[in-house]
Amino acid sequence: MKELIIAFGLFLFIEGILYAIFPAKMKSMLRKLELISDSHLRMGGLIFMIIGFIIIYFKMSWYDKN
Numbered sequence: 001m002k003e004l005i006i007a008f009g010l011f012l013f014i015e016g017i018l019y020a021i022f023p024a025k026m027k028s029m030l031r032k033l034e035l036i037s038d039s040h041l042r043m044g045g046l047i048f049m050i051i052g053f054i055i056i057y058f059k060m061s062w063y064d065k066n
Contacts, residue, residue, distance in 0.1 A: 019026050033041070
């Protein structure tokens, strides 16, 4: 649970830095999201979710062995 809280904090930190340093670019990127279909956004989200799960799985399995 500790790692999950740290990961969420890191996510918020990185997201906050992007908005603080590049506010105009972030607005532009958010407007462009409306042009992408729901199915493409869903597929991209699933792909990133699977990649994240694989990274976590291998990291945790490596961590348990050492």
